[in-house]
Amino acid sequence: MTQEHEASENPAGDELLTVGTASSLIGVSVRTLHHWDHIGLVSPSGRTSTGYRQYSADDVARIHRVLVYRELGFSLTEVGEILDDPSVNESAHLERQRELLAERIDHLQQMVCAVDQMMEAQAMNKKLTPQEQSEIFGQDWNPEYQREAEERWGDTDQWEQSQQRAAKMSQEDWQRIKAEGDQLNQDLAQAARNGVEPGSERANQLAERHRESIAQFYDCTHSMQVCLATMYTQDPRFTEYYDKLEPGLADWLYRAVAENARVHGVDPDNAAWE
Numbered sequence: 001m002t003q004e005h006e007a008s009e010n011p012a013g014d015e016l017l018t019v020g021t022a023s024s025l026i027g028v029s030v031r032t033l034h035h036w037d038h039i040g041l042v043s044p045s046g047r048t049s050t051g052y053r054q055y056s057a058d059d060v061a062r063i064h065r066v067l068v069y070r071e072l073g074f075s076l077t078e079v080g081e082i083l084d085d086p087s088v089n090e091s092a093h094l095e096r097q098r099e100l101l102a103e104r105i106d107h108l109q110q111m112v113c114a115v116d117q118m119m120e121a122q123a124m125n126k127k128l129t130p131q132e133q134s135e136i137f138g139q140d141w142n143p144e145y146q147r148e149a150e151e152r153w154g155d156t157d158q159w160e161q162s163q164q165r166a167a168k169m170s171q172e173d174w175q176r177i178k179a180e181g182d183q184l185n186q187d188l189a190q191a192a193r194n195g196v197e198p199g200s201e202r203a204n205q206l207a208e209r210h211r212e213s214i215a216q217f218y219d220c221t222h223s224m225q226v227c228l229a230t231m232y233t234q235d236p237r238f239t240e241y242y243d244k245l246e247p248g249l250a251d252w253l254y255r256a257v258a259e260n261a262r263v264h265g266v267d268p269d270n271a272a273w274e
Contacts (some may be wrong), residue, residue, distance in 0.1 A: 016046050016054035026063055040068060041080050054203035065093060072100045162217040177216065185210055188253060189246035198252065199259035222261040226271035228256035
């Protein structure tokens with residue numbers, strides 16, 4: 001270890017830190033400490049025989065005071081004037097810093113409240129724009145899907161519930177949902193490819209994951225899930241979407257959902273939106 005990274009003691013017995021050690025301890029770059037020394041803001045109390053800077057406990061305390069005043073928005077020149085004012089002692093410095101920090105905290109808390117109010121207002125009305133939806137869902141997203149869904153289900157409680165939940169979701173939430181949905185689709189396709197039998201434990205687990213993915217937006221019963229899965233086999237667009245992932249996947253998913261619903265007391269042949 002070189003002298004630049006060692007700590008030593010001065011004749012008075014105080015531990016002296018090299019600039020590298022002081023930098024690591026305080027979280028200030030060596031370059032910054034060099035600059036502060038150059039402008040006379042914080043000059044180290046000692047030097048090694050080879051000229052390396054050495055900082056005492058008082059030097060470190062002064063660095064911390066500089067950091068607080070800088071955090072409060074003072075320029076380096078102003079900080080130097082404050083710290084070198086002979087009429088102000090250390091206790092007065094600490095009291096003044098506490099007052100300024102308290103004011104800063106109060107101001108930041110007001111800003112937090114303002115942002116909370118903005119978020120609340122946004123949550124009540126925000127809908128993802130088509131551009132945002134495209135960014136999140138990729139090239140396959142079509143804004144017509146949402147308009148069609150509103151025409152079909154707009155008067156249901158589930159639609160209202162889904163709109164309320166969706167309005168509170170951040171872009172990160174949508175990205176998470178997209179990633180989880182992609183993984184679910186991969187797992188569904190793999191199960192169909194591997195010949196997993198609908199009604200088996202594995203198929204039922206996947207059917208439950210499918211229902212839970214929908215339940216992020218509204219409370220989806222097993223009966224509702226069967227209605228949705230039926231649509232996958234009857235609407236050519238949905239059939240094409242799933243069958244692109246794996247030939248016959250739309251039908252396999254319907255059968256997996258239907259058999260899982262049967263386990264939960266739902267007759268798939270008489271499933272209703274309830």
